[in-house]
Amino acid sequence: MDINKLMKHVNVTEFKNKKELEITGLAYNSRKVEKGQVFVCIKGFKVDGHQFAGQAVENGAVAIVVEDFIEGLEVPQYKVENGRVALATLADAYYNHPTRKLKTIGITATNGKTSTSFMTNAILENHGLTTGLMGTVVVKIGDYAEPSELTTPESLDLQRFYAQMVDAGVTHATMEVSSSALELNRVGCVDFDIVTLNNISREHIDLHSSFENYFMHKSSLIRNAGADKVAILNLDDEYSASLVDKTKATVITFGVQDQSADVLCKNLDLSTGRAVFTVDITRDLVTPDIVIPKQKFQIELSTPGFHSVYNSIVSIVIALLCEVPVETIQKSLFEFVGVERRFEIIFEEDFKIIDDHFANSGNIDITLGTLEKMDFNRVSLVYAIRGDRGVTVNKENAEAIARWAPRLGIHEITATLSRSHVTQKDVVSDAEVAVFKEVMDEAGIKVHLYEELPDAIERSLGEVTDGDLLLLAGCQGMDYGAKIALEQLETIRPDVDKKKLFQPLEKRVAGNS
Numbered sequence: 348m349d350i351n352k353l354m355k356h357v358n359v360t361e362f363k364n365k366k367e368l369e370i371t372g373l374a375y376n377s378r379k380v381e382k383g384q385v386f387v388c389i390k391g392f393k394v395d396g397h398q399f400a401g402q403a404v405e406n407g408a409v410a411i412v413v414e415d416f417i418e419g420l421e422v423p424q425y426k427v428e429n430g431r432v433a434l435a436t437l438a439d440a441y442y443n444h445p446t447r448k449l450k451t452i453g454i455t456a457t458n459g460k461t462s463t464s465f466m467t468n469a470i471l472e473n474h475g476l477t478t479g480l481m482g483t484v485v486v487k488i489g490d491y492a493e494p495s496e497l498t499t500p501e502s503l504d505l506q507r508f509y510a511q512m513v514d515a516g517v518t519h520a521t522m523e524v525s526s527s528a529l530e531l532n533r534v535g536c537v538d539f540d541i542v543t544l545n546n547i548s549r550e551h552i553d554l555h556s557s558f559e560n561y562f563m564h565k566s567s568l569i570r571n572a573g574a575d576k577v578a579i580l581n582l583d584d585e586y587s588a589s590l591v592d593k594t595k596a597t598v599i600t601f602g603v604q605d606q607s608a609d610v611l612c613k614n615l616d617l618s619t620g621r622a623v624f625t626v627d628i629t630r631d632l633v634t635p636d637i638v639i640p641k642q643k644f645q646i647e648l649s650t651p652g653f654h655s656v657y658n659s660i661v662s663i664v665i666a667l668l669c670e671v672p673v674e675t676i677q678k679s680l681f682e683f684v685g686v687e688r689r690f691e692i693i694f695e696e697d698f699k700i701i702d703d704h705f706a707n708s709g710n711i712d713i714t715l716g717t718l719e720k721m722d723f724n725r726v727s728l729v730y731a732i733r734g735d736r737g738v739t740v741n742k743e744n745a746e747a748i749a750r751w752a753p754r755l756g757i758h759e760i761t762a763t764l765s766r767s768h769v770t771q772k773d774v775v776s777d778a779e780v781a782v783f784k785e786v787m788d789e790a791g792i793k794v795h796l797y798e799e800l801p802d803a804i805e806r807s808l809g810e811v812t813d814g815d816l817l818l819l820a821g822c823q824g825m826d827y828g829a830k831i832a833l834e835q836l837e838t839i840r841p842d843v844d845k846k847k848l849f850q851p852l853e854k855r856v857a858g859n860s
């Protein structure tokens with residue numbers, strides 16, 4: 348591609364050493380530059396990408412995009428106001444605006460982004476569509492899937508994935524949109540057709556400096572949606588509801604509690620762990636592309652919990668906007684087994700083991716609120732104190748547990764220290780442990796603290812009896828806690844069919860069909 352044609356897409360304030368050049372691509376990491384690419388310098392949180400421009404040129408970069416000119420480099424330099432913004436715009440242009448060729452769906456929330464995007468993808472696939480999916484767990488392009496590095500990739504990477512989707516014949520692409528991605532302009536130039544914000548609670552305040560800042564970035568997905576787009580908002584969540592009149596997009600509202608919404612959930616029964624409810628579309632929903640007629644239908648969800656109901660309604664509305672028949676939606680949601688570590692039932696015979704990421708107080712409220720609505724004898728909680736979120740978040744998490752404990756009959760907790768995913772070393776500070784213990788003490792909850800997770804699980808598993816429920820809270824799933832629990836279970840219960848316990852990722856990605 349001709350570099351000067353590409354550069355017309357961004358506001359170049361000044362340039363140096365300009366010349367005619369054919370380029371082979373873009374890069375933002377000097378270590379990954381390939382011959383003939385343009386290196387875009389990003390001023391990061393840790394380092395300034397300008398420092399690595401020389402290395403980028405040595406590695407083959409033929410031009411650079413800068414915020415400040417760099418002395419001593421002979422390659423063409425294009426000065427822009429903001430490197431990250433320029434990267435997103437250039438990437439979109441370089442890949443020929445792939446999201447304009449896709450039905451592009453952007454899903455944000457504090458909790459439930461992954462589950463909602465997997466559910467949505469499952470329904471769209473069951474309708475016979477060729478789909479793409481990007482999020483915390485996986486990047487899926489048609490039949491190809493790879494584990495993801497970030498929830499929402501850097502702009503250059505995500506535009507490349509979208510372009511690959513177009514090439515692979517994908518028509519519908521669902522993406523989880525993180526607050527970091529919105530703040531750092533990774534989704535700049537993504538032409539979302541359908542956007543949704545399901546719920547907001549405190550998370551990543553460390554990254555965004557304040558809750559107001561976090562909400563400002565999160566909500567930009569909705570606020571920036573154009574008049575020809577659709578925004579799906581939850582009237583039961585005050586922050587989502589506050590956006591109804593803050594967007595040019597056509598708004599579709601939903602609610603379980605707020606009965607003034609366009610899409611209602613009625614006659615909800617959660618007692619068995621499955622959610623059964625009626626979807627009531629209270630009026631004809633007129634959108635720029637289609638009209639969803641007023642109607643009612645029954646849904647039976649395999650994934651348990653109140654939070655799943657909210658997630659599923661988002662997916663149902665998206666599917667209806669994509670013209671999926673109600674029968675396909677019903678069948679897909681009945682068959683959908685869920686996503687790893689999102690209230691994942693990993694064992695279900697005479698007692699249940701549930702694995703949950705328990706990431707923040709909002710997520711804890713949802714998980715424990717779901718348990719409250721289920722029938723069980725006793726809950727045993729194995730909680731991994733979080734080591735990567737600081738004292739404030741650990742205190743909020745502990746307070747959320749303490750709030751629910753009396754309603755769930757929890758008088759004691761088996762706690763352990765969370766460990767680094769990669770090194771399996773403790774990442775929990777003494778202050779984080781202390782704040783957890785302090786809150787539990789005040790609430791009169793006894794803490795059995797173990798340095799090692801296997802010991803904590805062994806204690807809890809040894810105590811469960813028929814009708815009980817063992818909750819692995821923040822124990823890192825099949826990578827760690829859930830795997831240990833299932834291994835220990837095999838020794839205690841050799842009769843268990845091992846195949847029943849593991850759900851391979853491909854099966855989840857493929858919509859469980």
Ligand SMILES: CC(=O)N[C@H]1[C@@H](OP(=O)(O)OP(=O)(O)OC[C@H]2O[C@@H](n3ccc(=O)[nH]c3=O)[C@H](O)[C@@H]2O)O[C@H](CO)[C@@H](O)[C@@H]1O[C@H](C)C(=O)N[C@@H](C)C(=O)N[C@H](CCC(=O)O)C(=O)O
Pocket residue numbers: 375376377378388389390391392393394395396397399496497498499500501525526527528531551554
């Ligand atoms: C906090 C955060 O989001 N950081 C992102 C940010 O990093 P940074 O600003 O610290 O980058 P930096 O290390 O200072 O480097 C600046 C520039 O110099 C370049 N560089 C650096 C070193 C070198 O040798 N050569 C070189 O060219 C880097 O490639 C970069 O372009 O920009 C980088 C490049 O785009 C991202 O990879 C990085 O994500 C890191 C890996 C990360 O962990 N991000 C997490 C917090 C994140 O984004 N999570 C969200 C989910 C959480 C949520 O819901 O918000 C997600 O979407 O995954």
